[in-house]
Amino acid sequence: MPVFRVSRQVACWMLQSPACGCRASVLPSRLLGTSPRQIPMDANFHSTSFSEADQQRVLITGDKLHSPSYNKAKAAGGLGQLGVGLASFLRKRFGKDNVILSDIRKPPEHVFLSGPFIYSDILDYKNLREIVVNNRITWLFHYSALLSAVGEANVSLARAVNITGLHNVLDVAAEHGLRLFVPSTIGAFGPTSPRNPTPDLCIQRPRTIYGVSKVHAELMGEYYYYRYGLDFRCLRYPGIISADSQPGGGTTDYAVQIFHEAVKNGRFECNLKPDTRLPMMYIDDCLRATLEVMEAPAESLSMRTYNISAMSFTPAELAQEVLKHIPELQVTYNVDPVRQAIADSWPMNFDDSNARKDWGWKHDFDLPELVTTMLNLHGSESRVAQAN
Numbered sequence: 001m002p003v004f005r006v007s008r009q010v011a012c013w014m015l016q017s018p019a020c021g022c023r024a025s026v027l028p029s030r031l032l033g034t035s036p037r038q039i040p041m042d043a044n045f046h047s048t049s050f051s052e053a054d055q056q057r058v059l060i061t062g063d064k065l066h067s068p069s070y071n072k073a074k075a076a077g078g079l080g081q082l083g084v085g086l087a088s089f090l091r092k093r094f095g096k097d098n099v100i101l102s103d104i105r106k107p108p109e110h111v112f113l114s115g116p117f118i119y120s121d122i123l124d125y126k127n128l129r130e131i132v133v134n135n136r137i138t139w140l141f142h143y144s145a146l147l148s149a150v151g152e153a154n155v156s157l158a159r160a161v162n163i164t165g166l167h168n169v170l171d172v173a174a175e176h177g178l179r180l181f182v183p184s185t186i187g188a189f190g191p192t193s194p195r196n197p198t199p200d201l202c203i204q205r206p207r208t209i210y211g212v213s214k215v216h217a218e219l220m221g222e223y224y225y226y227r228y229g230l231d232f233r234c235l236r237y238p239g240i241i242s243a244d245s246q247p248g249g250g251t252t253d254y255a256v257q258i259f260h261e262a263v264k265n266g267r268f269e270c271n272l273k274p275d276t277r278l279p280m281m282y283i284d285d286c287l288r289a290t291l292e293v294m295e296a297p298a299e300s301l302s303m304r305t306y307n308i309s310a311m312s313f314t315p316a317e318l319a320q321e322v323l324k325h326i327p328e329l330q331v332t333y334n335v336d337p338v339r340q341a342i343a344d345s346w347p348m349n350f351d352d353s354n355a356r357k358d359w360g361w362k363h364d365f366d367l368p369e370l371v372t373t374m375l376n377l378h379g380s381e382s383r384v385a386q387a388n
């Protein structure tokens with residue numbers, strides 16, 4: 001009978017956490033390279049305010065996109081839905097100059113003036129590495145992605161950005177010892193997952209390229225954690241609702257658009273059926289959860305990928321809550337079959353008990369507070385617009 005010998009070190013990274021103290025030290029081959037171009041002779045360090053070891057230097061990836069149709073849609077609304085909000089949130093914590101927002105296109109003036117902004121295409125590994133080195137980045141938030149609906153419209157681009165881009169980010173983060181946050185999503189589950197509620201660990205067979213790429217990201221991040229000790233942290237976000245930016249082409253976009261349309265036109269045409277139940281979250285909760293999991297002591301994390309949840313509602317329930325404030329609102333339904341099929345395969349309720357137990361996650365916004373807050377923000381914006 002053959003005898004298989006497995007070294008203690010290899011067994012350790014296969015079976016346990018890096019905390020076992022015998023992490024394999026071999027990095028993937030491209031991480032070993034010491035290309036003379038890695039640090040240019042004229043490297044220009046922008047990190048004027050970097051001083052203490054505990055002062056993080058943060059890079060956020062992900063704002064604009066190559067695809068002309070996608071760009072046209074985003075041009076009206078500005079940058080990525082979450083990246084700009086995250087930058088502003090983290091700048092309050094780490095200081096304006098210590099949080100760098102990145103993009104592949106020119107930002108609008110208010111974003112450019114609000115703090116450091118830099119060109120970065122996540123498909124360009126050397127560019128990414130140069131930015132991390134020159135700016136002495138310590139934490140990386142990887143937000144670049146094509147969301148569920150736009151991903152189905154352009155599978156090859158989604159595959160490149162969501163999978164190849166992630167590989168670049170993982171390698172750069174491992175090579176430079178960064179703490180890496182990658183958001184996952186309710187879309188990482190599929191029709192064969194338990195949907196009500198959906199626990200952290202269960203079958204994951206999504207049927208969108210977006211979902212497949214996010215499961216890939218979860219697994220690759222966890223693999224790099226066990227294999228190379230990369231400090232990878234990941235939250236599965238519900239649909240995120242925010243007032244100051246346009247959604248990026250997802251299935252949950254309706255829950256953002258209803259507020260824009262209700263205030264602007266008093267009418268809203270919903271592209272999901274009225275009884276489609278999905279988990280949702282207000283952006284303030286999402287950003288706070290993201291910082292909390294990044295700051296959580298490593299020993300409090302029993303997993304590297306957590307569900308987080310706040311509320312769950314249907315379009316009819318959301319419309320009913322908005323009607324309490326805008327009784328004249330007219331809501332009609334014109335179902336988009338692609339988005340509906342995606343929504344029907346996603347969780348209805350998210351079980352986030354592990355996040356609550358391990359690092360004290362607690363949401364602040366339920367449906368009534370969400371609606372009041374969103375309408376207040378839109379109301380003040382429209383009053384400003386009218387005054388101008």
Ligand SMILES: NC(=O)C1=CN([C@@H]2O[C@H](COP(=O)(O)OP(=O)(O)OC[C@H]3O[C@@H](n4cnc5c(N)ncnc54)[C@H](O)[C@@H]3O)[C@@H](O)[C@H]2O)C=CC1
Nearest residue numbers: 062063064065080081082121122144145185237239240248
């Ligand atoms: N908004 C939501 O409801 C949810 C978002 N998430 C995740 O959060 C992250 C951010 O989401 P959003 O801000 O809503 O997405 P978004 O679509 O608004 O922004 C994503 C950004 O990635 C950028 N990007 C694409 N290709 C790039 C490239 N080659 N180099 C650099 N950047 C590139 C796009 O330009 C875009 O601005 C994504 O990873 C998404 O999967 C997860 C669950 C829910």
Ligand SMILES: CC(=O)[C@H](N)C(=O)O
Nearest residue numbers: 147148185250251252
């Ligand atoms: C929930 C998400 O990941 C995103 N908003 C989408 O609908 O694609």
